[in-house]
Amino acid sequence: MTAAGEMTGGRSDAAAPAAIELRGISKAFGPVQANRNINLRVPKGTIHGIIGENGAGKSTLMSILYGFYRPDAGEILVNGQPIAITDSQTAIRAGIGMVFQHFKLVQNFTVLENVILGAEDGALLRPSLSKARGVLKQLAQEYQLNVDPDERIEELSVGHQQRVEILKALYRQADILILDEPTGVLTPAEADHLFRILEGLRDEGKTIILITHKLREIMDITDNVSVMRRGEMVASVKTAETDPEELAELMVGRKVLLNVEKAPATPTKPVLQVEGLRMIDDDGVERLRGIDLQIRAGEILGLAGVSGNGQTQLLEILGGYPPKGSKVEGTVTMNGAPLPLSGRGCDAASRRRAGMGHIPEDRQVEGLIMDFAAWENVAFGWQDAPEFNRGWLMDNAAIRSDAADKMERFDVRPRNPNLAARNFSGGNQQKIVVAREIERNPDLLLIGQPTRGVDIGAIEFIHKRIVELRDAGKAILLVSVELDEILSLSDRVAVMFDGRIMGERDPASTTTGELGLLMAGVTDTKNTPDDQGIPPEHAHVDGLPQEPR
Amino acid sequence: MRIKDSLTAIIVVAICLVWAFVDARAAQQGIDSALRLMTPLLLACLAGLYSERAGVFDIGLEGKMLMAAFTAASAAYLTGSAWLGLLAGIAGALALSLSLVHGLASITFRGNQLIAGVAINFLASGLTVLVGQNAFGLGGRTPSLSGAGRFNPIDLPFAETLSGVPVIGPIYSGLISGQTILVYVAFAMVPLTWWVLFRTRFGLRLRAVGENPASVDTAGVSVTRLRYAAVAICGVLTGIAGAYLATGLSAGFVKEMTAGRGFIALAALIFAKWKPWQALFATFLFGLLEAIANLYPNLDLGIVVVPSMFMNALPYILTVIILAGFVGRAIPPRAGGEPYVKER
Numbered sequence: 042m043t044a045a046g047e048m049t050g051g052r053s054d055a056a057a058p059a060a061i062e063l064r065g066i067s068k069a070f071g072p073v074q075a076n077r078n079i080n081l082r083v084p085k086g087t088i089h090g091i092i093g094e095n096g097a098g099k100s101t102l103m104s105i106l107y108g109f110y111r112p113d114a115g116e117i118l119v120n121g122q123p124i125a126i127t128d129s130q131t132a133i134r135a136g137i138g139m140v141f142q143h144f145k146l147v148q149n150f151t152v153l154e155n156v157i158l159g160a161e162d163g164a165l166l167r168p169s170l171s172k173a174r175g176v177l178k179q180l181a182q183e184y185q186l187n188v189d190p191d192e193r194i195e196e197l198s199v200g201h202q203q204r205v206e207i208l209k210a211l212y213r214q215a216d217i218l219i220l221d222e223p224t225g226v227l228t229p230a231e232a233d234h235l236f237r238i239l240e241g242l243r244d245e246g247k248t249i250i251l252i253t254h255k256l257r258e259i260m261d262i263t264d265n266v267s268v269m270r271r272g273e274m275v276a277s278v279k280t281a282e283t284d285p286e287e288l289a290e291l292m293v294g295r296k297v298l299l300n301v302e303k304a305p306a307t308p309t310k311p312v313l314q315v316e317g318l319r320m321i322d323d324d325g326v327e328r329l330r331g332i333d334l335q336i337r338a339g340e341i342l343g344l345a346g347v348s349g350n351g352q353t354q355l356l357e358i359l360g361g362y363p364p365k366g367s368k369v370e371g372t373v374t375m376n377g378a379p380l381p382l383s384g385r386g387c388d389a390a391s392r393r394r395a396g397m398g399h400i401p402e403d404r405q406v407e408g409l410i411m412d413f414a415a416w417e418n419v420a421f422g423w424q425d426a427p428e429f430n431r432g433w434l435m436d437n438a439a440i441r442s443d444a445a446d447k448m449e450r451f452d453v454r455p456r457n458p459n460l461a462a463r464n465f466s467g468g469n470q471q472k473i474v475v476a477r478e479i480e481r482n483p484d485l486l487l488i489g490q491p492t493r494g495v496d497i498g499a500i501e502f503i504h505k506r507i508v509e510l511r512d513a514g515k516a517i518l519l520v521s522v523e524l525d526e527i528l529s530l531s532d533r534v535a536v537m538f539d540g541r542i543m544g545e546r547d548p549a550s551t552t553t554g555e556l557g558l559l560m561a562g563v564t565d566t567k568n569t570p571d572d573q574g575i576p577p578e579h580a581h582v583d584g585l586p587q588e589p590r
Numbered sequence: 591m592r593i594k595d596s597l598t599a600i601i602v603v604a605i606c607l608v609w610a611f612v613d614a615r616a617a618q619q620g621i622d623s624a625l626r627l628m629t630p631l632l633l634a635c636l637a638g639l640y641s642e643r644a645g646v647f648d649i650g651l652e653g654k655m656l657m658a659a660f661t662a663a664s665a666a667y668l669t670g671s672a673w674l675g676l677l678a679g680i681a682g683a684l685a686l687s688l689s690l691v692h693g694l695a696s697i698t699f700r701g702n703q704l705i706a707g708v709a710i711n712f713l714a715s716g717l718t719v720l721v722g723q724n725a726f727g728l729g730g731r732t733p734s735l736s737g738a739g740r741f742n743p744i745d746l747p748f749a750e751t752l753s754g755v756p757v758i759g760p761i762y763s764g765l766i767s768g769q770t771i772l773v774y775v776a777f778a779m780v781p782l783t784w785w786v787l788f789r790t791r792f793g794l795r796l797r798a799v800g801e802n803p804a805s806v807d808t809a810g811v812s813v814t815r816l817r818y819a820a821v822a823i824c825g826v827l828t829g830i831a832g833a834y835l836a837t838g839l840s841a842g843f844v845k846e847m848t849a850g851r852g853f854i855a856l857a858a859l860i861f862a863k864w865k866p867w868q869a870l871f872a873t874f875l876f877g878l879l880e881a882i883a884n885l886y887p888n889l890d891l892g893i894v895v896v897p898s899m900f901m902n903a904l905p906y907i908l909t910v911i912i913l914a915g916f917v918g919r920a921i922p923p924r925a926g927g928e929p930y931v932k933e934r
Contacts, residue, residue, distance in 0.1 A: 129810040130810030149801060158798050159810055164792070165789060
C-alpha cells in the first residue's frame, strides 16, 4: 500500500500532472470535522474509486470539489494548476462535472431543456436547443448514451435519467466526472451498462471519480481506490493490489465479515402461506398479479427485484396496512389461520398479536417517528403491552429502561434513549427498528431493505441478528434490492417483476447474472452466461416499471 | 393547445357569443366593461405567475395592489400626472415585494412565504388608510382625480370610420378601441409573458427554479438572483394593476378598494394552471361575471329573480369552487412555497 499522493494511475504517465490533486483539505461544520487534512491524487484518464461509510466525508469532499462548500484549509489543483473553486460555475469552467446521487433534473422539462439549463449560448433558447440536439446525437454515438432528447424527464426510467445527468456534464465539456453512488437505483443490467459507458469515457481520456460504498463495484471498475474513514483519507491503493476484505477493514477500522456465516437451513412447518394475491391500486393499476409464496419456520426467503415491482405493496398488505383505495384479493394464512386482507382485523396491531414482526422498507416514514425519542420509538407497536403500562397510564420508566436494554444489546450509538430518532445515523436508526422487532421474538419477520443507507459495520451486525432469528426457528421474508444481500442471507430466492414472482432459485447455485435477467422480466434463463457477463441483447432493458420519483 | 387546456377559452367565447346573439347592445356594453374589470385581475394574475413559476408563492398580491393603488392615487393627485402616479404605484408595490417583506423574508431569510404574504396584506391594508387619513384627512380616501390625473380612454385609428361596419364595427370601435393605455399594456403582457417564459434563457431558468432549484444551483446559476428577479417583475405588474385600479378604473383611492381582487387573481392563476394564455381567459371569465353582475343587478329569469347580492357574489363563488379543486388537478410548480436550502 502506498501513501496518498505517491500513487500513479494504471493508465497514465507518472510525470503528467494529475487531473485532480487535493492537498491538505479540511472542512468543519460547527464542531463536526467532516474532512481532515485530505490528500488525494487522481491521475488523468483513470477511474478512481472513493469508498467509505456513511458520514465518512466522501460527499463533503466532492461538494468542495464542485464548489458547494469552501474548504477551511488546503489547496485544490486541477491539471496541475491551483484553483479556487468558489462556486459550481468555477468548477464547471475547470472541467469538473458532477452526477449527484439524487438527480438534479427538472422533472417536467425535456431532456434537451435540462441539458442546456445554465449552459445556454444566448438570451434566446432556439439556437442553444438545436446546437444541443446535435451534440447529444454525437455523444450518444460515441458513448452509448442514447436518450430521446424530446422526452420529458418524468417519463424516463431512472437509468435514463442518470444518462441525462452524464450528458449534462459532457455537454459542459467536463473532463473530470464525479459520480456519487451512481448504482443505488439501477438494475444490475443498467449498472453494467453504466460501467461500460464509464469505461468508454475513460478510454477517451476522461477522468472519473466514483463514490460508492459497494466494494464489488470498486473491484470491478476502478483503477485506483481511496478509502475514507471519519473524515480522513486512510489509504489510496491500486485496485489490482487490494481485495474487498482489506478495503472493508480500512473503511470500518476493524476486521469485517463480508459473507454471512450461516449453517444450512433446517426448515420445518409452513408459517406463511400466500395464494393468488392480487392488488389493484386506486389508479386502477394492477400492482400484484397473483403472488404465491410459502415461508417455513427456520428459513429466510429472499425476494429480489428492482424497486417498484410490487414488493412495497406486498409488504404493506402482509403487514396489515394495504395502500389506501386498493382492492386486494387472494388468501394469506399464518400458522394455519387466515389473515384478513381488508376491513376489520386488517391492521398492524392485529398482525403483531398474531406473531408478526415488520421492519419496514422506509424506516424514516414507517419505522420511526423522527422527532420522538429513541425510547418512545422502541415501544411503538407495543405501547399497550402490560409491562409498559400501569393502570391507564404509560409506565415511562419501564419503557425507558427496556429501551436502554435493547439499545445496549443492539449496540445503538450513542446509547442515549432520550435522543430524538432524527439525531441518530442511518445505521443506528435501523438498529433501533431491528431491535424493536427482533426482540419481540416474532414467528414471522417481514424485512424490507434492512440495510439501505446503513454502514458496513452495522450491516454485518443486522445480518447476524437476522440469521440468529432464523436459527431460532422463525420464518423470515427478506425484501431487498441489493442482490448481494439477498444472495448471502437467503435460503431460497424468489424474484419479483411487474407484480409477479418470476421464479425461484437456490442462492447456492444461481448467479447474479441469472437473477438479473429474472429481475428484468426475462423468464428463459436456460442459457445463462456466467456471473458478470449479461449478454448485450439483454443488457439494456427498457420500460422497467419504476417507482415514481 | 389541447382541448382540455382551451376549455376556459371555449366557455368564455361561448358566453360572449350567446350574449351577443340574445342582446347585442347589452353584450357590447357588458364585454366592454368586462375588459376593463379584468385588467387588474390579469395583471395581478401574471404577476403571480412570474413569482410562483419561480417557486415563490405570493398571497400578498392583494396587499401589493392595494399599496400601489394608494401610492398611485396620491402621486397622481399631488402631481396631476397619471404617469407619475403609475410610477409611484410600481414603486409602492416593488417596495413591498422586494425590500420590505416578501423577497427579503422569503428568499434571503428563507421564511415562510405564506406568512410573508399575509404580513404584506395586513401592512398594506393598515398603512394605506393610516397614511391616507394623515395626509388628506378624508377617512382614508384620496381626493378625486380628474383630467391628466387619470388614464383616459384612447381612440384607436379608424375607430370612427369602422363603427358603422357590421360585426367588425362593434368589436373594433366598441370593444377594442376606447380603452385606457393600461388595458392594452395588460393584454400585451400575455404574449410577452408566454414568449419570455418559453422562448428565452431567463424563462427557462425561471421555470426551472420553481420546479427544482437544485438543478439551477448545480448548473452554476444563482437561485437567489432568479427569485429576486421574479419577485421584482411581480412587483412591477401588481404596481401597474394597482395604479390602474386607482387612476384608470376609478378616480382615486378608496379604503380596501382591491376588494379581494388579489385573491381572485390567485384563484384564476390556479384555474389557468400557471400558463399565460389560460390566465387571460380565466381572468376574462371573472371579468365577465363581474360585468354581468353590474349590468343586471336583479337578474329576472322569469320564474325567480336572482337577487343582486348573489350576482355580486358570483366571482367569489367561482373562486371558492376553483380553490376547492373542482376544476381538475392543477399541479403547481413543484418547488413552490419552499425556500431553497443547499443540501449536502
